[in-house]
Amino acid sequence: DVKVTQSSRYLVKRTGEKVFLECVQDMDHENMFWYRQDPGLGLRLIYFSYDVKMKEKGDIPEGYSVSREKKERFSLILESASTNQTSMYLCASSPYGTDSQETQYFGPGTRLLVL
Amino acid sequence: GNSVTQMEGPVTLSEEAFLTINCTYTATGYPSLFWYVQYPGEGLQLLLKATKADDKGSNKGFEATYRKETTSFHLEKGSVQVSDSAVYFCALSGAGGTSYGKLTFGQGTILTVHP
Numbered sequence: 001d002v003k004v005t006q007s008s009r010y011l012v013k014r015t016g017e018k019v020f021l022e023c024v025q026d027m028d029h030e031n032m033f034w035y036r037q038d039p040g041l042g043l044r045l046i047y048f049s050y051d052v053k054m055k056e057k058g059d060i061p062e063g064y065s066v067s068r069e070k071k072e073r074f075s076l077i078l079e080s081a082s083t084n085q086t087s088m089y090l091c092a093s094s095p096y097g098t099d100s101q102e103t104q105y106f107g108p109g110t111r112l113l114v115l
Numbered sequence: 116g117n118s119v120t121q122m123e124g125p126v127t128l129s130e131e132a133f134l135t136i137n138c139t140y141t142a143t144g145y146p147s148l149f150w151y152v153q154y155p156g157e158g159l160q161l162l163l164k165a166t167k168a169d170d171k172g173s174n175k176g177f178e179a180t181y182r183k184e185t186t187s188f189h190l191e192k193g194s195v196q197v198s199d200s201a202v203y204f205c206a207l208s209g210a211g212g213t214s215y216g217k218l219t220f221g222q223g224t225i226l227t228v229h230p
Binding site: 004031033035040041042043044045048058090092094101102103104105106107108109 | 160219
């Protein structure tokens, strides 16, 4: 079974702190994604990566950056956390492909509260 | 741009009732369509998918048919169980060129099934 793990289930940070969210997948997937989930808005794509050191912005990249130094690990960075970044963050991975048919496999999520 | 619209919830049903969750989409080209489910405290997992017009996806008693003429992908189940209580997300990918499988999600529908 594909396993996607996220470093924390719950996280509490203060405004202005730098926050790192880590995601690791064990299936050698090329594609990895970071989403945020908010009630009534569904999931929105923040960033994705299709290869080591390759990244592209999603729909809501402002205030976030990412890092992918190894194939299995994809990190989301909040450079200076703000209260409007309080949310559930979900990481996902999928096998190689530029097409649309591959299933994404999701981690359990990190619920971040910024005070 | 691409968008997905789901029926508003929450939806509350009695066990063995019939379920329909409506999903319509707006996209260029020929997207693939997905239903993902999120059980309490977990990440999302694929429920079913369809990759071309008139395809029917099915899993665990759930079904959805890709209707290009009505741009819809409604989820149905003939007899729901308490264990089906979850949040259901409709999503699309692959519309408008190289996508790397990026997903556009609907807002999610909360389903609660009572004994």
